[in-house]
Amino acid sequence: MNNRFIRLFFLLVLGTFLHANAQSYQNAQHHQCLKCHSNQTYSFFNSVKGKDEKRMMNPYFILDTVALSAAVHKPFDCTDCHSSEYGTYPHQSNLKLEPLSTCLDCHGGDASFASYHFERIDEEFRKSIHFQVSGENFNCSKCHSQHTYFATARTSNNVLDIVDYSNKMCLSCHNDMKKYKMVSGHENPKLVQVHDWLPNQELHFKNVRCIECHTEVLDSLKVSHNILPKSKALRKCVECHSADSRLKASLYKYQNLQKRSEDGSITMVLANESYVIGSHQIPHLKIASILIFFLTLIGIIIHSSFRIFKKK
Ligand code: HEC
Ligand code: HEC
Ligand code: HEC
Ligand code: HEC
Ligand code: HEC
Ligand code: HEC
Ligand code: HEC
Numbered sequence: 391m392n393n394r395f396i397r398l399f400f401l402l403v404l405g406t407f408l409h410a411n412a413q414s415y416q417n418a419q420h421h422q423c424l425k426c427h428s429n430q431t432y433s434f435f436n437s438v439k440g441k442d443e444k445r446m447m448n449p450y451f452i453l454d455t456v457a458l459s460a461a462v463h464k465p466f467d468c469t470d471c472h473s474s475e476y477g478t479y480p481h482q483s484n485l486k487l488e489p490l491s492t493c494l495d496c497h498g499g500d501a502s503f504a505s506y507h508f509e510r511i512d513e514e515f516r517k518s519i520h521f522q523v524s525g526e527n528f529n530c531s532k533c534h535s536q537h538t539y540f541a542t543a544r545t546s547n548n549v550l551d552i553v554d555y556s557n558k559m560c561l562s563c564h565n566d567m568k569k570y571k572m573v574s575g576h577e578n579p580k581l582v583q584v585h586d587w588l589p590n591q592e593l594h595f596k597n598v599r600c601i602e603c604h605t606e607v608l609d610s611l612k613v614s615h616n617i618l619p620k621s622k623a624l625r626k627c628v629e630c631h632s633a634d635s636r637l638k639a640s641l642y643k644y645q646n647l648q649k650r651s652e653d654g655s656i657t658m659v660l661a662n663e664s665y666v667i668g669s670h671q672i673p674h675l676k677i678a679s680i681l682i683f684f685l686t687l688i689g690i691i692i693h694s695s696f697r698i699f700k701k702k
Contacts, residue, residue: 415458423468423476428455434479457538471536493530506541507611514608514615524573532573533559543612547646549597556599556613587625598630599641607639614640 418424426432429447436443458464469476473485497508515521520528542555561581563569570578585591603624605614629636 415455415464418455424453424455426479427451427453453537457540461538461540463536463539490536493534493536510611511613511615514611518615518617519619520617528573532563543644544646549641549647552641552644552647553597553599556601557595560600598637602630602637602640607636609639612644 415421415424418428421428426434426447430449430452431444432447433442433444435441471490473488475482475485494508494512497503497506498512499509515530520532540555543552546552546555563573564578564581567578582591588594601614601617604617606616606618608614608616624636
């Protein structure tokens with residue numbers, strides 16, 4: 391009891407400390423750019439009409455301030471990457487043409503980021519179907535926003551969070567008709583129909599990443615980046631639903647998850663050679679169902695004995 395109180399207090403202090411520290415984008419109201427770029431509407435002084443005006447912001451230009459202040463680039467200011475000439479509004483039209491740094495421009499060949507293997511990722515990405523079809527038009531930023539990227543697989547200790555974060559990257563395009571068409575020039579195949587051979591689709595998409603089936607498992611990278619053509623996608627159930635599941639070498643390999651696997655929460659899929667539906671029972675529910683069974687039995691006995699007595 392006492393212990394828990396101290397821990398709670400410690401967490402509160404830590405939380406306040408971190409909150410105060412991560413103020414770079416936190417206080418959106420006071421940030422020059424975010425006054426406009428974190429809201430649905432923006433106001434500016436129209437110097438031609440000589441008065442203030444309020445207009446709608448393009449939804450694709452609204453940034454999520456919570457995600458900004460959690461991201462790997464949170465120490466950056468906007469104008470570290472964008473031209474400082476954005477400081478005035480209306481923005482000059484030629485600013486649109488300004489080339490922006492890519493991940494490799496900053497991270498390539500930098501020893502302090504060696505554990506991420508940026509160059510190897512780039513190599514793998516260039517083999518992927520996206521790069522093969524679209525070339526340089528499909529770059530790292532199509533999946534990774536430089537504003538909000540956060541290395542989830544190596545930091546989170548929750549499989550569902552890792553899966554959710556990763557799949558949202560793919561779905562941000564594969565589930566967005568406009569964005570998909572902008573990139574490909576053709577209509578978006580419906581994901582639900584494409585995967586209609588997979589039972590419990592929703593459950594699968596919550597529990598496994600798209601890349602589990604759409605890339606080869608690689609030991610040398612934390613996250614495989616070579617998205618294969620659809621003909622090479624994984625369809626065999628036993629690849630995952632077996633004792634030596636490929637998930638051990640991919641999704642479940644992260645050290646940050648190892649502790650969790652000991653408590654059994656991620657080993658359920660791996661437990662049985664031939665997968666049986668409903669195989670993973672929850673102990674509490676099992677006890678509850680036995681209890682309910684006996685209570686019902688006692689109920690029936692009491693009820694029928696009353697009826698027997700009444701008849702007499
Ligand atoms: C007064 C509101 C306002 C402020 C302040 C503002 N912007 Fe913008 N920004 C906009 C609007 C509106 C657009 C949409 C295009 C346009 O109207 O020029 C935009 C567009 C952009 C774009 C996209 C350009 C393109 O078309 O690709 C970038 C990048 C950008 N702003 C960066 C910034 C940065 C960085 C700052 C701060 C230094 C900033 N903005 C401050 C209103 C603002
Ligand atoms: C680490 C570098 C980096 C920082 C810091 C950064 N941006 Fe960006 N921003 C980019 C890149 C790269 C793109 C182009 C994305 C693409 O190609 O799809 C971009 C695009 C944009 C766009 C166009 C819409 C979009 O998302 O494509 C706006 C608006 C924008 N940035 C505003 C801002 C504002 C406001 C800030 C500060 C809060 C900021 N950026 C900080 C790198 C950065
Ligand atoms: C303008 C240069 C620049 C660009 C462009 C850029 N980064 Fe970074 N990135 C940095 C710097 C500097 C840091 C270290 C920030 C810090 O000190 O916390 C960093 C941090 C990171 C980290 C955390 C590293 C760690 O120490 O744990 C990751 C992951 C990362 N970036 C990925 C990316 C990805 C992916 C892209 C492309 C989508 C990208 N970066 C684009 C400069 C950049
Ligand atoms: C098709 C989408 C896609 C593209 C394109 C892509 N990535 Fe990734 N990347 C991902 C996903 C999904 C993850 C896993 C996210 C997580 O959990 O951290 C990831 C993770 C990463 C990581 C973290 C790996 C680690 O060891 O923790 C880095 C660094 C990275 N990508 C860099 C890049 C670079 C550089 C490029 C361009 C050459 C690129 N990515 C292109 C989807 C993509
Ligand atoms: C920015 C948009 C975008 C993002 C993000 C994206 N994709 Fe794609 N993807 C496309 C487009 C466009 C095509 C179709 C290319 C073509 O054939 O014209 C495609 C094709 C594919 C294909 C089919 C390849 C084939 O043989 O036809 C697979 C599989 C795929 N993507 C998986 C993924 C996965 C997994 C992710 C996340 C890690 C992802 N995509 C992220 C746009 C995207
Ligand atoms: C259990 C494995 C599995 C998972 C998980 C999975 N896919 Fe697939 N996917 C496949 C297979 C197999 C095909 C090939 C289907 C066919 O050709 O009939 C495919 C096809 C596709 C295609 C090609 C569509 C077309 O016909 O052009 C895209 C795009 C795609 N998947 C994206 C995704 C995305 C995005 C996710 C995550 C939300 C995902 N997949 C999750 C196995 C999977
Ligand atoms: C990429 C790995 C992967 C592949 C391939 C895969 N599954 Fe799964 N499947 C999972 C995971 C992970 C779960 C979630 C397990 C859990 O809830 O504990 C799951 C859950 C299920 C469930 C629900 C289990 C329950 O108790 O509710 C069924 C049924 C199922 N899979 C059948 C299949 C069939 C049939 C195939 C082949 C057509 C298949 N799976 C292919 C990983 C996979």
